[in-house]
Structure formats: structure tokens, C-alpha cells
Ligand code: PLP
């Protein structure tokens with residue numbers, strides 16, 4: 001049965017963790033995987049989460065099956081966070097939201113549902129994108145193409161190329177867009193760019209699939225939802241996959257959601273019935289813990305304020321690490337201007353380091369980054385920063 005099974009390639013990012021864990025150098029630094037570490041180099045357990053968990057534990061709540069679409073209070077809280085508390089489309093009952101197994105699970109449910117709706121569609125993802133975007137949509141049966149996105153010369157977005165590629169896709173393609181804090185580049189569209197993209201999507205009748213895995217890590221919770229809000233007001237129908245893995249530091253609890261914006265409440269109920277069918281045949285219904293905690297935090301004014309404060313601290317710490325990195329590299333006389341790192345948003349920076357330079361960082365200095373040159377700025381702290389910047393200056 002298994003004699004012909006080939007060894008699958010390792011995930012280029014998660015595979016790095018294994019190499020990092022096996023490295024015995026005490027000075028090693030993991031800038032590979034997209035995880036937020038605090039100043040002490042640990043994944044934080046947010047105080048808001050700990051409070052909600054304490055209450056949940058004390059309640060000795062039974063663990064029955066959840067509804068297929070998840071916890072209603074959670075789904076509603078997700079909608080408010082994404083579309084705004086006063087969004088017309090929520091009041092009109094036009095949005096379907098289902099709890100999902102992280103942002104990844106949301107993408108997968110959305111992809112499976114789309115395959116039934118548009119079996120012959122092409123999916124387009126940014127060049128570059130989170131590698132799992134391609135793999136997920138391919139495994140759902142779609143051909144996946146790239147649209148131009150990152151421009152290495154300006155460290156910005158190739159706006160013209162992006163719009164041209166979106167225009168030349170077959171009509172009714174599925175277009176995956178990073179709503180904020182683009183992974184892996186850290187380079188986002190500006191509001192004007194979003195408007196231009198939206199018009200092309202409308203013209204070509206493409207189906208937008210917004211992926212928002214880092215809400216609150218860019219400029220703020222509301223600010224980072226700018227693209228989602230713009231699409232919500234456009235009258236278009238679209239998909240949103242969202243995740244609390246990073247914003248609640250609940251990676252392993254798998255807390256995400258799929259939201260689908262439809263034209264009417266009646267349409268929404270039919271869509272929900274089909275999404276539930278997809279969920280049922282994948283994992284039946286979602287787990288209780290993470291979504292209960294997130295719903296408790298988002299629906300309690302005190303815990304929510306605490307969460308916003310803690311999320312703000314994470315955002316500010318990343319920002320200060322970006323600035324310190326730029327300053328230190330300049331002070332070290334690095335052979336390149338790294339000023340662009342301070343302009344990027346979210347956890348990542350496309351540093352421009354080559355495969356060879358990344359390899360040297362690993363072998364000579366025990367500093368792990370993704371082969372594309374992506375570094376996770378959220379893993380820097382005031383103790384490892386100077387080791388990282390001096391190593392980068394050395395390999396340039
Ligand atoms: N989408 C993007 C762009 C991501 O970077 C991630 C990161 O993990 C995800 C989705 C998946 O999030 P989750 O870990 O909640 O599945």
C-alpha cells in the first residue's frame with residue numbers, strides 16, 4: 001500500500017521550526033514562522049484571555065457539540081469586528097459567518113464551497129503570497145495563478161502590474177487579497193489602490209476573497225479593516241477569512257471565521273445551508289474553547305478594553321523593533337538602506353536578503369529566516385536585536 005508513497009516536501013516555513021529546535025546554539029534566533037513573541041521571547045498568554053479562561057473554568061460548562069456554524073455570539077462578534085458595529089449589511093442580515101478552524105480552516109471551507117459554485121474558475125493570488133494560499137486552493141481543485149504585487153525595486157506595490165493582471169484574468173475569477181499586513185512582504189495597498197482594485201474586480205465580475213489574519217497588527221483594529229469596509233460598502237458579494245491566532249495569541253486553539261457577503265437575507269440563508277454542508281463533511285462542527293474565550297472577551301466591555309490595550313502593545317512593540325532595526329543597520333554601516341522596513345506593516349518584512357545570505361545567517365549565526373528573505377519582525381526583542389542586525393550587516 002505505501003511502498004510507492006513519495007516523501008512530500010516540508011512546509012518551507014513550518015519546516016524551519018524543526019531545524020531551529022534541533023540547533024543547540026544558545027544564541028539562535030527564530031525569525032522564520034509568523035508568530036508574535038514578547039520582549040521575553042515567549043508567546044504571550046494575553047491577560048484578557050486568561051481572565052476569560054478563569055471564568056470559563058469556574059463555570060464548569062458542559063462540552064456538548066456546537067452548532068455546525070459555531071457559537072452564535074462568536075460569529076456575531078466577528079462580524080462587528082470585520083464590518084463595523086453599525087454595518088448596514090449586518091443589520092440587513094446579508095452576511096453569513098461561520099466559526100472555522102483558524103484562518104486556514106476558513107480558507108478551506110470557502111474554497112470548497114466556491115468549487116461547487118464556480119467549478120471552472122481560476123484562483124489568483126499575489127506574487128508572492130502566503131504559500132498555503134496556493135496549496136489550499138489547488139487542493140480544493142482550482143488552478144492557481146499569480147498576479148503581480150510586490151515590486152522589489154521600490155519595496156512597494158507594483159500597482160500597474162497588479163491591475164493589469166487582474167484585468168486579464170478570465171471573467172469571474174476568484175481573487176485572494178491580503179486585507180492588511182501582507183504576508184510575506186509587509187507591503188499593503190493604500191486606500192486609493194484598494195478603490196482601483198475594487199473597480200477592476202467589479203468590471204471583470206471577479207469574486208474577491210479577502211484574507212485578514214493580522215487585524216490590529218498594522219495601524220489598529222478599525223484601520224486594518226479599511227479594505228473590508230470598502231468592499232462592504234461597494235455592493236459586491238465577497239468572502240472574508242479571518243483569524244484570531246495572532247490577535248489573541250491563540251495559535252493552537254484554531255480560532256477563525258469565514259464570512260460571506262450576499263445580496264439579501266434570503267440569499268444568506270441559502271448560502272449558510274450550503275456552507276454548513278461543507279463543514280459537516282469536513283469536521284462536523286468546530287471546537288468550543290477558543291471561540292468561547294474570544295466571544296467572552298469581545299462581548300465584555302472590560303475584557304475587550306484590556307484586549308485592545310494588549311493588542312496595541314504588541315503592535316507598538318513590533319513598530320519599535322522595526323525602527324530599532326533600521327537604526328542599528330544604518331549605524332553598522334550596512335551596505336543597503338533598510339528604511340523601508342519601518343514603512344512595512346504587520347509581523348513580516350521582506351528584507352531583500354538573498355537565499356545565500358539567509359543560508360549564511362543560519363549556518364554562521366544561528367539566525368533562521370525564510371529562504372525568500374522574509375523575516376518575522378515580531379520575533380525580535382531588545383536582547384536579540386543587535387545579534388540579528390550585526391549578522392545581517394556581515395552577510396550583506
Ligand atoms: N492567512 C494568512 C495570510 C496567514 O499569514 C495565516 C497565518 O497563519 C493564515 C491565513 C492562517 O491563520 P491560522 O493560523 O489562523 O490558520
Ligand code: TYF
Pocket residue numbers: 011013014032033034035130132183
Ligand atoms: O506565514 C507564517 O509564518 C504563518 C504561520 O503552513 C504558518 O502564517 C506558516 C506556514 C503554514 C501555516 C502557518
